[in-house]
Amino acid sequence: MMARRDLIIGLVILAVAIALPFTGMSRYFVSQITLLFIWATVVTQWNLVLGVAGIFSLAQMAIFAFGGYSTAMIGLYLEWNLWAAMPISAAVSVIVGLLIGLACLRLTGAYVALLTLSISVALFVLIVTDTDCIRYEGAVCRSLTEGWRGLGRFGDFGFRDWLGGRDYLKGNYYLALVLLAIATAGSILVVRSRVGLAFKALRDNRLYAASRGVSRFKYQLLVFAYSAFFTGLAGSVYAGNFTVIGPNILQLPLLLLLLSMLVIGGSGTIWGPLAGSVLLMVIDEILKEGIIQEYRTLILGVLLALFVMYLPGGVVGTLEVGLARLLQRWRSWSGSSAGNLDGGGEGRA
Amino acid sequence: METLIQVIVSGLTLGAMYAVGTIGLSLVWAALGMLNMAHGVLLAIGGYVSYTLATLWGLPPFLGLLASIVAGAIMGAALYYASVRRLNRHPAFEMNVIIATFGLSVAGENAILKIFGGYPYAQPFKAEGGFRLGGVHVPWHNLLIVGVAAVIMLVIAMVLSRTYTGRAIRATAQDREAARLMGVRVGAVFAQVLAIGGALAGLSGVLLSSITTLSPQVGFDPMLKAFIICVIAGLGNVAGALYMAFALGFFEAVIQFVIGVRFALPLMLLLVIVALIWRPYGVFGREDVSRL
Numbered sequence: 082m083m084a085r086r087d088l089i090i091g092l093v094i095l096a097v098a099i100a101l102p103f104t105g106m107s108r109y110f111v112s113q114i115t116l117l118f119i120w121a122t123v124v125t126q127w128n129l130v131l132g133v134a135g136i137f138s139l140a141q142m143a144i145f146a147f148g149g150y151s152t153a154m155i156g157l158y159l160e161w162n163l164w165a166a167m168p169i170s171a172a173v174s175v176i177v178g179l180l181i182g183l184a185c186l187r188l189t190g191a192y193v194a195l196l197t198l199s200i201s202v203a204l205f206v207l208i209v210t211d212t213d214c215i216r217y218e219g220a221v222c223r224s225l226t227e228g229w230r231g232l233g234r235f236g237d238f239g240f241r242d243w244l245g246g247r248d249y250l251k252g253n254y255y256l257a258l259v260l261l262a263i264a265t266a267g268s269i270l271v272v273r274s275r276v277g278l279a280f281k282a283l284r285d286n287r288l289y290a291a292s293r294g295v296s297r298f299k300y301q302l303l304v305f306a307y308s309a310f311f312t313g314l315a316g317s318v319y320a321g322n323f324t325v326i327g328p329n330i331l332q333l334p335l336l337l338l339l340l341s342m343l344v345i346g347g348s349g350t351i352w353g354p355l356a357g358s359v360l361l362m363v364i365d366e367i368l369k370e371g372i373i374q375e376y377r378t379l380i381l382g383v384l385l386a387l388f389v390m391y392l393p394g395g396v397v398g399t400l401e402v403g404l405a406r407l408l409q410r411w412r413s414w415s416g417s418s419a420g421n422l423d424g425g426g427e428g429r430a
Numbered sequence: 431m432e433t434l435i436q437v438i439v440s441g442l443t444l445g446a447m448y449a450v451g452t453i454g455l456s457l458v459w460a461a462l463g464m465l466n467m468a469h470g471v472l473l474a475i476g477g478y479v480s481y482t483l484a485t486l487w488g489l490p491p492f493l494g495l496l497a498s499i500v501a502g503a504i505m506g507a508a509l510y511y512a513s514v515r516r517l518n519r520h521p522a523f524e525m526n527v528i529i530a531t532f533g534l535s536v537a538g539e540n541a542i543l544k545i546f547g548g549y550p551y552a553q554p555f556k557a558e559g560g561f562r563l564g565g566v567h568v569p570w571h572n573l574l575i576v577g578v579a580a581v582i583m584l585v586i587a588m589v590l591s592r593t594y595t596g597r598a599i600r601a602t603a604q605d606r607e608a609a610r611l612m613g614v615r616v617g618a619v620f621a622q623v624l625a626i627g628g629a630l631a632g633l634s635g636v637l638l639s640s641i642t643t644l645s646p647q648v649g650f651d652p653m654l655k656a657f658i659i660c661v662i663a664g665l666g667n668v669a670g671a672l673y674m675a676f677a678l679g680f681f682e683a684v685i686q687f688v689i690g691v692r693f694a695l696p697l698m699l700l701l702v703i704v705a706l707i708w709r710p711y712g713v714f715g716r717e718d719v720s721r722l
Contacts, residue, residue, distance in 0.1 A: 137525055184703045190524050191465040195657040196702065202654055203696045210692045337536045344529055375544060382537025386530040390516045393526055 087269050087351060091262075094355070098258050102251050111250045113366065115322060118257035121358035122264045122315040124342045126308035129268055132349035133277060134304045135284025137190060140181050140197035142336055143204050144309045148174040148316025149326045150226065156235030156320075163238055163321045167314060174313020175306050182305030186298065189287075205331040231327020238321045253322045260318055264311040269351055271307065280304055334378050338365065341385045347395025356397050435566045437683045443572040443641070445679025446579040449672050450637055452656040453582060454630030456671040459660065461603045461623045463524065467531040468509060469656070470649030471538035472628050476502050476635025477553060477644045478546060484554035491555040498632040506628020509534070510621045518620070542646040550643035555636050575637050582630065583672060589626075590668075599623055658698055662705050 098118075102111055127141040151173045155166035181200060185193045209229055214222035226232065240252025271277050279300045282290035287297060320326045329335070338361060346357020364384075368377040392399050455469045476498040484494035513534065517526050560569035590596040601609040602619045610616050631649075639648050659678055663670035681701070682694045689697075 137528065184706075188706060191459075191528060192661055192706070194465065194528050195661050196699075196706070199654060199658060199695075199699050199702070203699050206695050207692070333536055337533065340529065340532070376540070379537045379540040379544070382533040382535070382540065385533030386513060386537070389526045389530040389533070390513060393520050393522065 084273060087273075090352060091265065091269070095258075095262055099255075102254055108250055111254050112322075113362065115250070115254045115257045117358055117362045118254075118261040119315050119319050119322070120339060120342065120362070121355055122257075122261045123312050124339055124346070124354040124358050125261075125265050125268050126312045126315075127339065127343055128348060128350075128354040129271065129280070129308045130304055131343065132347075132353070133272055133284065134280040134301070136185065136301065136304070137194040138181070138185065138197045138305075139194055139336065139340075140200050141308075141312055142331055142339070143197075143201035144174050144178050144181070144312045145316040145319070146201075146204060146326075146328075146330055147177045148313030149320040149330065150232070150316075151313075152317040152320040153232040153235045153326045154225075157232060163236055163317075167317045170317040171310050171313045174309045174316065178305040178309025178312075179302055182302045186301060201331055201336075205328055208328040208331070226328075229328065231325055231329070232320075233325040235320070235324070237324050253318075257318055257322065260311070260314055264315075265355065267307075267311070272351060276300070276303065334381075337378065337381055337385065341381055341388075343395075344385060345388045345395055347397030347399070347401075350395065350397045350401065353395050353397035357395065360396065432565050433687065435564045437680075437687055439563070439566060439568050439572065440686070441680035441683035442576055442676070443679070444682055445676030446572075446576040447634075447638055447641065447652070448655055448659055448679055449579045449675035450575070450582065450630075450634040451652040452659045452671045452675050453586060453668060454627040454634065455653070455656045456660050456663075456668045457586065457630070458623055458627040460668060461599050462514075462620055464514065464527045465524075465531070466509075466624075466627065467528055467653075468535040468538065469627070469631055470653035471535045471542070472502055472505055472631035473635035473638060473649030473652060474539065474542055474644075474646060475505055476632030477639035477648055478542060478635075479632065480555055480636045481546075481551055481553060481639075481644055485551070495555050495633070495636050498636045499629045500632070502632020502635070503625040503629035506624040506626070506631070507621050509628070510624045514620065514624065515617065539646050539650075546646070548646060550645045553636060553640035553644050556640045571640065575641070578633070578637060582633070586626075586630075586668070595619075595622060654695075655698075658702055662702055 098114075101114065123141060123145055127138075130136050130138050130141070148170045151170035152163055152166045155161050155169060156163050181197065184200075185196055188196060208226045211224045211226045211228050212222075213224055215225050216223050238252065238256060240249040240256075243249075244252050272280075279290070279295045282293070282295050283297055283300055291297060316326075316330075319330075342357040342361045343354055344357070345360060346355065347353025361381075365377070365381075368374060368380060373380075388395065394402060451473065454472075455466060458464060458466050458469075479498045479501040480491070480494035482494075483489045483497050484491040509531075513530055514527060517523055517530055520526055557569070557571040557574045560567055560571075562568070588596075590600060598609070598614045598619050599622070601612065601614055602616055602623075606616055609619075634652070635649060638652050642648065655678070659671055659674045662678075663674040678698060682698065685694050685697055
């Protein structure tokens with residue numbers, strides 16, 4: 082029954098997303114929704130690591146950066162087509178994800194958060210301070226990552242030639258949508274499978290899980306590799322969509338935005354990450370108007386803190402618990418089912 | 431020889447700076463089991479309070495330093511009453527407190543940016559002059575920081591071992607429930623520890639920004655280094671964190687001279703990862719044994 086509910090919700094969202102560009106919305110909104118799809122992909126994958134497997138990794142954007150920068154560098158230095166760069170970027174991201182998973186293998190809780198945050202800050206520092214010339218464009222020195230400026234002119238996905246200058250944004254839009262759809266469907270299948278059960282068992286009590294023969298080594302590496310695959314692809318699509326990529330993707334305000342999407346949507350739930358991404362993109366869009374935009378980061382930070390304090394399950398988690406309670410009350414009131422004492426419902430799917 | 435003295439002097443200064451920045455963070459983790467991601471903003475607040483009083487209002491720098499300590503303590507206690515107290519009721523406290531303090535810290539940094547702007551200022555609290563040691567210039571200010579770090583360590587150790595408050599803090603750290611049953615007001619201990627941590631952060635903020643410059647992000651890098659130090663030493667091990675602070679200070683000073691500043695943080699991280707694979711609960715940490 083649960084699987085059918087997820088299928089219906091997913092298909093409805095997909096249908097709306099496919100239809101949206103035909104409503105004649107402005108190019109700005111098409112590109113903003115493309116960005117929403119990319120962030121939503123990252124957040125659903127982060128949810129697998131943080132919400133479902135309970136590993137407090139903050140390295141998601143570092144993995145994303147590896148995917149994006151790989152694509153950019155392959156396009157720029159090897160002059161490959163970006164489509165061909167995508168699988169290689171995904172592979173690079175998986176390797177990076179595995180290494181980070183290995184490094185945190187023996188750590189728990191706050192230690193993981195610290196180590197992964199440090200990894201992404203170190204990556205940021207290395208990119209920003211990268212000034213060693215590897216090639217010259219005329220008299221201008223270019224370093225490997227081009228530091229603060231970021232990489233550009235590595236090509237795109239070719240939608241401009243194929244669909245023309247007016248509609249090429251829609252090409253990127255549907256590419257990002259396909260990625261999000263596959264990543265979301267994949268993560269639902271994982272959460273509902275035996276592997277997902279193992280993730281949750283390790284999250285809820287790793288000692289009990291270990292005593293039942295659930296290998297932390299195997300499943301932690303698995304969840305890191307799996308989520309790194311789609312996160313890296315998201316980075317790749319980001320690079321091809323914007324045709325530039327810079328170290329700003331590793332800065333804290335963006336990490337705050339994505340973490341807010343996850344937490345406010347409902348970490349550990351199936352639809353929370355998607356709901357949170359939509360909600361936060363809308364809020365972010367509202368905060369871009371007028372005088373309030375200067376306080377955008379401030380408001381987001383406080384909002385995140387308030388949510389963790391008063392609704393730690395997020396919007397979707399709280400709704401699910403509330404719905405389950407209502408359903409239970411209704412059932413016991415109508416007297417149709419007396420033995421419904423499992424209480425609480427499923428706060429974390 | 432000159433290089434060696436130079437490395438020792440800058441290693442000692444870096445070590446003392448890290449020690450000062452780490453001690454508040456480590457104390458809060460040890461007593462409350464919470465990682466305070468807002469520590470960096472408390473450092474920045476300390477620096478800006480001193481700047482406001484001494485530079486903008488023209489008061490003596492010493493008063494600015496005192497005001498920073500008081501402001502840090504107030505902000506620490508405010509953090510408890512505004513957020514941590516509420517979070518403490520939820521079973522996922524350890525994770526939620528990291529998320530909440532992360533949000534508050536980015537918000538706080540943004541608020542400072544709005545009030546003071548991003549322009550870096552010079553910290554007024556600074557000892558002038560210096561002396562020569564084997565051909566190397568050693569500023570008095572560096573010695574002052576080492577001295578202040580030593581005094582703070584002594585005072586904290588005395589408070590923890592000799593006073594009633596210190597006993598209550600240690601009892602809470604060992605077993606919160608048992609402490610409560612013995613009549614310790616755990617809520618008050620939380621507020622006290624966060625206030626002490628905040629006061630230390632306020633003081634460190636002034637010292638740190640007096641060596642670099644004052645900017646809204648001034649606290650972030652020291653906080654990250656403090657995290658690394660705490661992780662290697664074993665989170666919550668205050669004495670271990672101090673040894674590690676000096677060890678990493680020297681490590682960084684050597685790397686700066688041998689390879690360059692750029693690689694200090696990545697190499698430190700590599701060291702952390704190796705250390706943690708070797709000893710997952712920190713070099714000075716104890717393995718926690720759980721009963722099912």
